[in-house]
Structure formats: C-alpha cells, structure tokens
Amino acid sequence: MSAAPDPASIARFDQMFPALTEAEIARVRRFGTxxxxxxxxxxxxxxxxxxGMMIILSGHVSISQRDGLGRVRGIVDHAPGQFIGEVGSLSGRPSLVDAVTTDDVDVLLVPPEQLRALIIAEAxxxxxxVRALILRRVALIESGGSGPVLxxxxxxxxxxxxxxxxxxxxxxxxVVDATLDTEAAALMAQYGADEHAVLVICPDGGVLVDPDETALARCIGMVDTHEHDELFDVAIVGAGPAGLSTAVYAASEGLRVVVLDTRAYGGQAGASSRIENYLGFPTGISGQALAGRAYVQAQKFGAEMMIPARVTSLDCSRDDPExxxxLRLADGRRLRTRTVVIASGxxxxxxxxxxxxxxxxxxxxYWVSPVEATPCRNEVAALVGGGNSAGQAAVMLSQYAAKVHLLVRGPGLAASMSRYLIDRIEATPNIELRPFTELVGLHGCEMGRLRAVTWRDRHQDAEQHVPLRHLFLFTGAEPETAWLEGCNVLVDGHGFVRTGPVACNDLKTTSLETSVPGVFAVGDVRSGSVKRVGGAIGEGAAAVAQIHQFLAAGATA
Incomplete structure (x- = not known):
C-alpha cells in the first residue's frame, strides 16, 4: 500500500498553485489586458x-524547467483560474521556466507595474x-533545475x-561535479577549462569560463542595462538591512526609489546563519531569509532594484537643471535623484x-553559509572574531566541522557578543575559545589552497602551527565610503559617515542627515550606529521621515 500524502505538502502545493474564483478574476480584470x-x-x-503575471481564462499551459544543458523537467500544467509567474514577475526579470500552451488559450496579462498595484489595492x-510567487521561487531554488549550470x-x-x-x-x-559527470568533463575540455576552473552554461545556452560575478549576472539577466533618465526621489546605495528598510518605507509612502548594491541584497547580515534577538522571531531567522522577505517587500511597493551595480562616485554640486x-556607476551610466541614502555598510x-x-x-x-560550511564537514576550522556575526558563524560551523577554533584578541567574548550567543558557544563541545590569540601566518599547498595556519597566544607568548583548510575572518569593520570622495560628506577618524549636528554644527540638522543637505546615512556605515540588524532597520525607517521633511522644504522653498 502506498503511503498517504503528506498534509503539509498538499497545503504547500495549494498555496503555491491556487486557483482563483470567477469573482477574484473579475477583481483583477481592471489591472490586466x-x-x-x-x-x-x-x-x-x-x-x-x-x-508579467498571466491568469489563464481558458485552455491549458504546460510549465517546465530547462537548464543550460538542455535538460527539461515538467513542473505543472495550469488550468483555467490558475496563473503563471513567480517573484520575478514583480519586476519583469527573466523567466526561470518555459510556459507553452497545450491548446488555444485566453489569458489576462498583468504587467509588473499593474501587478504591484493589484497587490496593494486588493490586500x-x-x-x-505574493505567497504563491515566493513559494514558487523557493521551489525553483530547491529543485536546482532552473537557471545557470555550473x-x-x-x-x-x-x-x-x-x-x-x-x-x-x-x-x-x-551544480554538476565535473569529476563524476562525463558530459560535464567533455564540455570543460571542449572549452579549454582546466581542472580548477568553473564552466557556466547560461540559460540561453551561452558559455562562460571562470566569469566574474558581473558577467554571470549579465548572463542570467540580473544586470539592469537600461538608461535611467527619470528623476528618483530616493537613491539608496547598499541593500543591507538598513537600505532595504529605507526602501520598503519610502516606496510604501509613494516615493520613487532605486536601490543599488555591488554584490547582493542582505549585506553582512545576509550571511548570518541565525538571528535570534530580532523582535518578532522567537525561534530565530536566518539573515538570508530576513533579507529575502524585505527584498520582495520593497519590490511589492515599487522600489527598483539594481543588483549588482557598483556606484563609483556621488556628485553633490546640484548643478542639474532640477x-x-x-550617482555615477561603474559602467558609465548616471542616475539623478533628489536625495541619497548612504547604506553601503x-x-x-x-x-x-x-x-x-x-x-x-x-x-x-569572510562569511559563512551552507556553501562554505559544507566543505568543512568532519574537518577542523578556525574563525577569527568576537562579535555577534562571528558567534553566529561559529555555531553554524560547529554543525559541520569536527572542531572550530574561535580566536579572539581579548580575554573573552563578553565585551562584544550577546549573552545568548556566549552561552551557546560555551555549551557547544566542539567550539574551542582561544582568548588573547592572533593570527600570524598562513601556509598553502602546491595547488594554491590553504593547508595550515599559525597563531600566537599573546598571554603565553607562544606560537602554534595548526593544519587546517578552512579559515573564516570576522575581524572588525571598515566603512564602504570610497565612492563618497569628492563630495563633501564628513567622516570620522575611522572613515564612518558623520550625521546630525555633529556633522555640520547645525542643531537644526536631522539626526541621520550628513554634512551635505539631502544626503543621509544609515546602518553600519554611520558613525555611532549600534552595528545591529535591529538598529539598522530602525534607522532606515527613521530616515524616510527625515527625507519627507527635506523634500517638503524643497517644494516650498
């Protein structure tokens, strides 16, 4: 006898592929064509x-996954009342699936802008x-059958x-292991990729050998290549918790918002395995999950995301006609905006x-995710750092590694780490805390990989040579502010951005405004910030009220 279907799986499937009623479709019609x-x-x-999103009015549509190697896997057949789309439908991103009509079909096309309006108007x-769109994206990620093949x-x-x-x-x-898959090995040989290289097969069939992140992003359609002549109300540089919070609140209040980040949304917090002291999540939440929800939420309200996109400079002259x-980007494009929020972390x-x-x-x-932690399984790893991010990373690594050496320069963790993390580390038998210890040497093998480290116990004035292949560094922070050079944004002695009265000796200046009117700073990049996820999110929300004040003053000036 076959096993009974899992009720949880059935409920998840129903949430992922709901069927809309005639009444619901009628409510959607004013947003579609x-x-x-x-x-x-x-x-x-x-x-x-x-x-955009397509609601099927009549007929049937077959949805399937197709990777760069031409491998096809069916996902679902949509019937009348169901809809085609996933999170990318909110912004018009490249499709992750193929959708082919199996008979004559009538659909209601809801383009991205109208889809966002629908989501807001019909709560x-x-x-x-939105729940269905998110669950579909998650399922596509978990299945590994879409997107590029590495x-x-x-x-x-x-x-x-x-x-x-x-x-x-x-x-x-x-990901395909080229040491086990003969087809993958043959392709690597065909394109001249050596045994240490990575070959990327793009969704359109294009091939890249050892690409950088920008080239990979371009191959899968992540990179925004459009010219932007419009005037934004707010340009946010940095998509960590502070930047995403600013984007959500600013866009939800009707401001025209663009968010730029060099690498990925989430910032350093996005690499946190579990955040347990953020309000409202008593069992904790991973930094990636928290950032992912905020990323979708910002798009829901209409914030435009440009990731990856590197900002190289800020022109504060305001000699523009408006x-x-x-903002100048690395690819030479320029964006115009009434205000800028520095959230570059x-x-x-x-x-x-x-x-x-x-x-x-x-x-x-410099971060820990399952990608970096899995190779540590049953091996020895070392982690340098004593802050909350270091503690979260050490706990996560302990679930993979046979042993984790936690190196800190001071006498312990109390000065820089939350108590709950200290207690957890003390209760984890395969984490060994090494106080008064600093890293002094690195040693590699002929293949250019790390094979051992040397650290020094300053308390005992002794060095120890330890064979290990995995080292994680969480050693303090340096602000990402090089792009501000040339614009008179004042920074402190460590390079963090000054805000409020201390920035320009003006008691009327709002607390998050910099020495340049209309330029604000939030999160880790701001001098005096608490360097916590909750604090960063709060500053992002607070900045929006101050942006409104600035824009209102300009409108009435």
Whole structure:
C-alpha cells in the first residue's frame, strides 16, 4: 500500500498553485489586458524577460524547467483560474521556466507595474498572490533545475564564489561535479577549462569560463542595462538591512526609489546563519531569509532594484537643471535623484597577515553559509572574531566541522557578543575559545589552497602551527565610503559617515542627515550606529521621515 500524502505538502502545493474564483478574476480584470494564443505558443522562455503575471481564462499551459544543458523537467500544467509567474514577475526579470500552451488559450496579462498595484489595492488577494510567487521561487531554488549550470570540481574556489553569489541573490542554479559527470568533463575540455576552473552554461545556452560575478549576472539577466533618465526621489546605495528598510518605507509612502548594491541584497547580515534577538522571531531567522522577505517587500511597493551595480562616485554640486544629485556607476551610466541614502555598510577588515590575498576564496572566507560550511564537514576550522556575526558563524560551523577554533584578541567574548550567543558557544563541545590569540601566518599547498595556519597566544607568548583548510575572518569593520570622495560628506577618524549636528554644527540638522543637505546615512556605515540588524532597520525607517521633511522644504522653498 502506498503511503498517504503528506498534509503539509498538499497545503504547500495549494498555496503555491491556487486557483482563483470567477469573482477574484473579475477583481483583477481592471489591472490586466486580455490576450488569446493558439496551441503551441511559447508564453515564457527561460532566460528571457517575462511580461508579467498571466491568469489563464481558458485552455491549458504546460510549465517546465530547462537548464543550460538542455535538460527539461515538467513542473505543472495550469488550468483555467490558475496563473503563471513567480517573484520575478514583480519586476519583469527573466523567466526561470518555459510556459507553452497545450491548446488555444485566453489569458489576462498583468504587467509588473499593474501587478504591484493589484497587490496593494486588493490586500487579501494580494497576500495569496505574493505567497504563491515566493513559494514558487523557493521551489525553483530547491529543485536546482532552473537557471545557470555550473560545472567544476567540488570545493574549487571559483565554483564556491559563484555559488555564493547566486545563493545570496536568491537565484536558482545547478551544480554538476565535473569529476563524476562525463558530459560535464567533455564540455570543460571542449572549452579549454582546466581542472580548477568553473564552466557556466547560461540559460540561453551561452558559455562562460571562470566569469566574474558581473558577467554571470549579465548572463542570467540580473544586470539592469537600461538608461535611467527619470528623476528618483530616493537613491539608496547598499541593500543591507538598513537600505532595504529605507526602501520598503519610502516606496510604501509613494516615493520613487532605486536601490543599488555591488554584490547582493542582505549585506553582512545576509550571511548570518541565525538571528535570534530580532523582535518578532522567537525561534530565530536566518539573515538570508530576513533579507529575502524585505527584498520582495520593497519590490511589492515599487522600489527598483539594481543588483549588482557598483556606484563609483556621488556628485553633490546640484548643478542639474532640477537641482538633482548624481550617482555615477561603474559602467558609465548616471542616475539623478533628489536625495541619497548612504547604506553601503562596512566590510570585514583584512588582518595584516602575509599572503592573505593569495588564499581568499581558496580556504579563507569572510562569511559563512551552507556553501562554505559544507566543505568543512568532519574537518577542523578556525574563525577569527568576537562579535555577534562571528558567534553566529561559529555555531553554524560547529554543525559541520569536527572542531572550530574561535580566536579572539581579548580575554573573552563578553565585551562584544550577546549573552545568548556566549552561552551557546560555551555549551557547544566542539567550539574551542582561544582568548588573547592572533593570527600570524598562513601556509598553502602546491595547488594554491590553504593547508595550515599559525597563531600566537599573546598571554603565553607562544606560537602554534595548526593544519587546517578552512579559515573564516570576522575581524572588525571598515566603512564602504570610497565612492563618497569628492563630495563633501564628513567622516570620522575611522572613515564612518558623520550625521546630525555633529556633522555640520547645525542643531537644526536631522539626526541621520550628513554634512551635505539631502544626503543621509544609515546602518553600519554611520558613525555611532549600534552595528545591529535591529538598529539598522530602525534607522532606515527613521530616515524616510527625515527625507519627507527635506523634500517638503524643497517644494516650498
């Protein structure tokens, strides 16, 4: 006798693929355009921009996944009342699936802008739609049958780097072990990729050898290449918790918002395995999950996301005919905006250890996710740092590694880590705290990978050489503010952005405004911020009220 269906799986499927009633479809009609397509029409093609969400009025549509190697897997057949789309439908991102009509079909096309309007105007229906769109994206990520295919050796530095980039951005992908798959090995040989390289097969069939993140993003359609002549109300540089919070509140209040980030949404918090002291999540939530929800939420309200997109400079002269600030991007494009929010955060400081750069991505990492933690299984790892992020990372690593050495320069963790994390570390038998200890040496093998480290116990004035292949650095922070050079934004002695009266000796200046009117700073990049997720989110929300004040003053000036 076959096992009974899992009720939880049935409920999840029903949430993922709901059928709308005639009454609900009637409410949607004012947001969409009717279309008719004959049998055999391809409504969506993987890797090509999606026109929006499509509700099926009559006929049937087959949905399938297709990877860069041409492998096809059926997902579902949609009937009347069901709809085609996933989270990318909110912004017109490239489709992750193929959709082909199996007979003559009538659909109601709801383009991205109208879909966002529908979700806001029809709250209860919008909630069901958003839940389904999110669950579909999650299912596509978990199945690994959509998006680019990455071929290479497990543990290869470039493979781990690209996997981390895709995972942090919530992009589905599939990894093939070239040492076990003969077809993958043949393809790598065909394109001249050596045994340590990674070969990327794009959804459109294009092939890349050892691409950087920008090239990979371009191949899957992540990169925004459009010229932006419009004037934004708010440009937010940085998509960590502070930037995403600003985007959600600003966009929900009707401001025209654009968010830019060099790498991925979530910032450093996005790499946190579990945040347990954030209000409203008593069992904790991963930084990636929290950031992912905020990312969708900001798009729901109409915020435009440009990730990856690197800002190289800020022109504060306001010599534009409309008095706008101008952001210059690495690709030469410029964006005009009435206000700017600096939310570019801080990167972990690189210790002054010889040969550090040689082993970055080859055994040395600055974040911990399952991608980096899995190769540590049953091995020895070391982690340097004493803050909350370091504590969360150490706890996560302990679930994979046989042993985790936690190195801190001071006498312990109490000065910089939350008590609940200290208690958890003390209760974890395979985490060994090493106080008064600093990293002094790195040693590699002939393949260019880390094979051992040397640390020094300053208390005992003794050095120890330890064989290990996995080292994680969470050693303080340096602000990401180089792009502000040339604009008179005052910073403190450590490079963090000054705000409020201390920034320009003006007691009328709002608390998050910098020395340049209309330029605000929030989160880790701001001098005096508490460097906590909750604080960053609160500052992002508070900045919006101050932005409204600035814009109102300009309108009445």
């Amino acid at each position: 009717p279309q008719r397509h004959p049998a055999g029409t391809r409504l969506l093609s993987a890797g090509e921009p999606a026109p 209860s229906l919008g909630e069901r739609l 071929l290479g050796q497990p543990g290869a530095a470039n493979l781990l780097r690209l996997r981390s980039f895709l995972q942090r951005n919530g992009e589905p992908h599939h 008095g706008a600030l101008r 801080a990167r972990y400081r690189r210790p002054a250890v010889p040969h550090l750069a040689e082993y970055e991505g080859r055994g040395i990492w």
